[in-house]
Amino acid sequence: xxxxxxxxxxxxxxxxxxxxxxxxxxxxxxxxxxxxxxxxxxxxxxxxxxxxxxxxxxxxxxxxxxxxxxxxxxxxxxxxxxxxxxxxxxxxxxxxxxxxxxxxxxxxxxxxxx
Amino acid sequence: xxxxxxxxxxxxxxxxxxxxxxxxxxxxxxxxxxxxxxxxxxxxxxxxxxxxxxxxxxxxxxxxxxxxxxxxxxxxxxxxxxxxxxxxxxxxxxxxxxxxxxxxxxxxxxxxxxxx
Numbered sequence: 001x002x003x004x005x006x007x008x009x010x011x012x013x014x015x016x017x018x019x020x021x022x023x024x025x026x027x028x029x030x031x032x033x034x035x036x037x038x039x040x041x042x043x044x045x046x047x048x049x050x051x052x053x054x055x056x057x058x059x060x061x062x063x064x065x066x067x068x069x070x071x072x073x074x075x076x077x078x079x080x081x082x083x084x085x086x087x088x089x090x091x092x093x094x095x096x097x098x099x100x101x102x103x104x105x106x107x108x109x110x111x112x113x114x
Numbered sequence: 115x116x117x118x119x120x121x122x123x124x125x126x127x128x129x130x131x132x133x134x135x136x137x138x139x140x141x142x143x144x145x146x147x148x149x150x151x152x153x154x155x156x157x158x159x160x161x162x163x164x165x166x167x168x169x170x171x172x173x174x175x176x177x178x179x180x181x182x183x184x185x186x187x188x189x190x191x192x193x194x195x196x197x198x199x200x201x202x203x204x205x206x207x208x209x210x211x212x213x214x215x216x217x218x219x220x221x222x223x224x225x226x227x228x229x230x
Binding site: 031033040041042043044045048055056089091093095097099100101102103104105106107108 | 118120123147149151156157158159160161164166205207211215216217218219220221222223
């Protein structure tokens with residue numbers, strides 16, 4: 001069990017640029033979640049996948065955000081035309097998807113938009 | 115919608131002493147899960163303990179235990195024999211049994227400082 005891994009750990013970009021983050025979940029986990037965490041706050045839910053299907057998107061996920069999970073394995077989160085307000089830690093988590101199974105989190109990707 | 119409130123932005127405890135972190139939540143549901151997660155400075159969230167709402171017995175995990183008061187919608191975390199490695203952000207989280215996403219709703223967190 002190598003845990004949930006996220007890449008990159010840090011990303012600095014200029015406003016208006018596109019960025020893409022990757023998450024590799026625990027291999028046997030069929031559910032994958034994306035959260036956003038701003039300084040001093042708890043994580044906020046963005047979206048989740050059951051295998052390759054994206055089943056729910058939060059109102060926080062504007063049209064500039066898109067997430068994919070091809071083949072139900074790794075996932076990518078892309079932000080187009082980044083804004084300074086997008087600066088945050090983006091956390092990925094995975095779970096078995098059964099009732100009561102906990103979420104296992106990655107280290108996150110810290111995005112800074114200048 | 116459910117909400118989770120952690121009213122203590124920061125707490126401090128002497129090494130080897132006991133500290134209690136508070137959490138309250140608001141829900142109209144009767145069946146749910148509650149969790150405490152720890153987020154050390156390395157930023158990876160780690161599950162500390164979980165409680166199923168239908169269980170009256172408070173969950174315990176080694177030095178960590180909870181005081182679950184369902185009627186009061188309170189879910190506090192007690193850390194006994196505090197260690198320097200316990201220093202971290204602690205997040206309380208709620209999971210609805212009615213929501214098939216099983217997503218977690220987090221509070222704003224409590225920063226725990228451990229004094230040597």
